[in-house]
Amino acid sequence: MSRLVIISNRAPSVDGASDSGGLVVALKDALSKRGGLWIGSAPAASEDPSQSIIMHERSDFDIGLFELEPQLQRDFYLGYSNSVLWPAFHGRLDLIDVQPDYIRAYREVSKRVARMVAKVIGDDDVIWIHDYQLIPLAHELKKAGLTNRIGFFLHIPLPDLQTFRAIPEWKDIAGWLASYDVIGFQAKRDVAHLIDIFRHTLNGELRFNGNMSIDGKEISLGCFPISIDVQGFAAMAAETSRKVEPPALPRLIGVDRLDYSKGLPQRLAGYEHFLESNPGYHCKVSLLQIAPPSRDDVEAYKEIRAELEAITGRINGRFGTVDWVPLHYIHRSLPRNELAALYRYSRLALVTPLFDGMNLVAKEYVAAQDSADPGVLLLSQFAGAAEEMKEALIINPHDPQGLAKAIRRGLEMPLEERRERHEALYKRLADNDVSKWSETFIKQLELPVSTPAPEAMP
Numbered sequence: 001m002s003r004l005v006i007i008s009n010r011a012p013s014v015d016g017a018s019d020s021g022g023l024v025v026a027l028k029d030a031l032s033k034r035g036g037l038w039i040g041s042a043p044a045a046s047e048d049p050s051q052s053i054i055m056h057e058r059s060d061f062d063i064g065l066f067e068l069e070p071q072l073q074r075d076f077y078l079g080y081s082n083s084v085l086w087p088a089f090h091g092r093l094d095l096i097d098v099q100p101d102y103i104r105a106y107r108e109v110s111k112r113v114a115r116m117v118a119k120v121i122g123d124d125d126v127i128w129i130h131d132y133q134l135i136p137l138a139h140e141l142k143k144a145g146l147t148n149r150i151g152f153f154l155h156i157p158l159p160d161l162q163t164f165r166a167i168p169e170w171k172d173i174a175g176w177l178a179s180y181d182v183i184g185f186q187a188k189r190d191v192a193h194l195i196d197i198f199r200h201t202l203n204g205e206l207r208f209n210g211n212m213s214i215d216g217k218e219i220s221l222g223c224f225p226i227s228i229d230v231q232g233f234a235a236m237a238a239e240t241s242r243k244v245e246p247p248a249l250p251r252l253i254g255v256d257r258l259d260y261s262k263g264l265p266q267r268l269a270g271y272e273h274f275l276e277s278n279p280g281y282h283c284k285v286s287l288l289q290i291a292p293p294s295r296d297d298v299e300a301y302k303e304i305r306a307e308l309e310a311i312t313g314r315i316n317g318r319f320g321t322v323d324w325v326p327l328h329y330i331h332r333s334l335p336r337n338e339l340a341a342l343y344r345y346s347r348l349a350l351v352t353p354l355f356d357g358m359n360l361v362a363k364e365y366v367a368a369q370d371s372a373d374p375g376v377l378l379l380s381q382f383a384g385a386a387e388e389m390k391e392a393l394i395i396n397p398h399d400p401q402g403l404a405k406a407i408r409r410g411l412e413m414p415l416e417e418r419r420e421r422h423e424a425l426y427k428r429l430a431d432n433d434v435s436k437w438s439e440t441f442i443k444q445l446e447l448p449v450s451t452p453a454p455e456a457m458p
């Protein structure tokens with residue numbers, strides 16, 4: 001069996017301390033079976049970076065770290081990755097901050113990583129690159145002479161052609177993507193967007209098997225919806241919830257990195273509308289919003305934080321009483337087992353992104369429920385998860401009245417309907433957990449390129 005090499009911006013920690021993260025759980029098995037290697041950036045930037053991958057051996061797989069200087073790291077990560085690509089790929093063209101240093105750093109990082117990676121790759125290694133920070137890497141690796149199969153998985157959504165063209169380097173990005181052998185997306189919607197982008201930018205032709213043909217090279221595209229360790233998360237929720245008290249009032253919950261793509265102001269507007277139009281629910285429910293800090297150094301993230309704090313103050317000031325806080329807001333990360341118990345004790349989850357690759361919170365919430373008395377998931381039509389999780393209450397985050405109605409419907413949903421919806425959601429989830437996701441992608445990467453990928457044609 002050929003060795004698997006994973007390359008992502010962040011690698012798991014050398015001591016295994018961060019192994020509970022979704023991606024590590026997903027790939028650990030595959031990596032340890034084959035004796036794999038995971039390459040990512042070193043946790044701290046270095047003024048005098050090494051020009052080689054720094055290798056660390058773990059008992060299950062090896063970790064290779066590349067170092068970057070602080071300025072290059074900032075321009076690459078906070079700059080191009082998170083101030084150009086993240087907003088553009090999430091359709092927030094108003095938030096793009098185009099700077100010449102950013103794109104220079106972005107190209108430079110992939111060039112440099114390719115030079116270092118080329119030295120540690122064997123002829124038979126299968127390479128799987130993750131996410132928007134390293135899109136040019138396959139192009140650079142192939143320029144360096146590598147002939148290995150290289151796959152790419154995009155964790156975030158791919159926008160439509162018009163939005164994509166707002167990125168000054170859109171043609172380069174399309175070309176970089178065309179260097180991969182297999183490209184995986186979270187949702188069919190994204191596959192459709194890439195087909196369109198390839199057609200218009202590179203004269204790509206869609207073949208009968210769902211592959212794209214560009215200049216005689218065949219690229220396999222497919223939809224590989226990411227998931228979670230469903231059984232593990234369900235067991236953790238059941239166990240932890242036995243140790244904590246259920247909330248005094250029926251609780252609604254929201255859990256998101258504090259990011260403008262997650263639709264937090266829109267969610268709170270819906271909740272505010274619900275409180276306004278349902279006085280009977282005053283003092284009867286509360287919303288717990290957990291939103292840990294994220295990318296604090298980017299201006300747009302400072303703004304969304306200030307906006308959220310202002311809305312929280314307004315809702316609590318407007319509706320709260322001496323004994324009742326309608327909205328609890330926690331701006332911190334919590335241990336995963338605590339989070340799991342909080343999900344389990346919540347009557348309703350609000351997952352309302354404006355655009356999201358998948359959204360794992362939706363899956364975690366369903367996995368955490370007590371199947372005898374499950375809560376209700378409200379899920380944005382713009383989350384990749386909505387393509388699979390059809391039994392959730394699908395909502396439009398831009399419609400506060402609709403959201404308020406769905407909150408009420410969720411709170412009043414009869415037990416039988418809740419059970420039916422949850423059973424269907426849980427079954428699909430359990431059949432498609434995160435190991436299946438990684439196995440399916442890796443299998444695709446190892447098959448002859450002409451083999452159709454799952455959901456190749458949207």
Ligand code: ADQ
Binds near residue numbers: 256
């Ligand atoms: P994210 O944008 O980070 O991921 P999401 O899929 O929701 O979004 O995952 C967030 C994770 O962080 C969840 O596992 C959640 O439990 C955890 N988390 C959130 N708040 C937390 C808190 N306060 N304490 C502890 N943990 C917390 C990107 C894409 C998504 C895609 C994933 C995976 O944007 O669309 O689903 O990658 O591919």
